[in-house]
Amino acid sequence: MSELKTLRPDLQYIADWIPPQSRVLDLGCGDGELLAWLAAKKEVSGYGVEIDVNGVVGCVANGVNVIQSDMESGLSTFEDHSFDYVVLSLTIQAMHNIEGILQEMVRVGKTGIVTFPNFGFWENRWQILMGRMPVSETIPFEWYNTPNIHFCTVNDFAKLLNKLGLKIDHQLVLNQGEKVEFLPNLLGSLALVRFNKI
16 A cells, blocks of 8 residues: 545535545545545545546555545435435536436535536636636636536535535635635635535
8 A cells, every 4th residue: 555645625615525434435536535535534434436447556555445436327226325425526517417416426425515517606707708618726727628518506516416405514615725715706716515315
């Protein structure tokens, strides 16, 4: 197993939300960084789901149980409530069926955690006002090579959860790794939302 990395700020907040010995499913887990940290520090068990072969290889190197799969096809291989937490970090904006994956998250897990770039961030709004698509730390791609197909704001995401009958248990909005308390939809670049069924 490779040396344990310090988590980037958004993943550290997610890790803080997850109690010791929980069962966690990490969707779009990359190299398994979050699960490796949780296993080492909190005795968490679970799986990562990753489609990219480099991510799968990284998971194996990090000692993380991983399933190579496209989560767009659903989570039908997992039984209801088989996990305490289902995490989807910086991936939802690249998915086609967002409503379906959110509902699946709270079917297979008791609680869902999603992080996404906040398109309502003032720097993004300013770039659009100046006549170009935003490029930033949380949206690092040009319009012609971005994997992102859906952009939303903090307020948009809350509205979607409400429409799906899901409730926000806790929400954090960050800018450069720091919490934003005042006008989060305008001043925060990254949102973290913990939710479950009403």
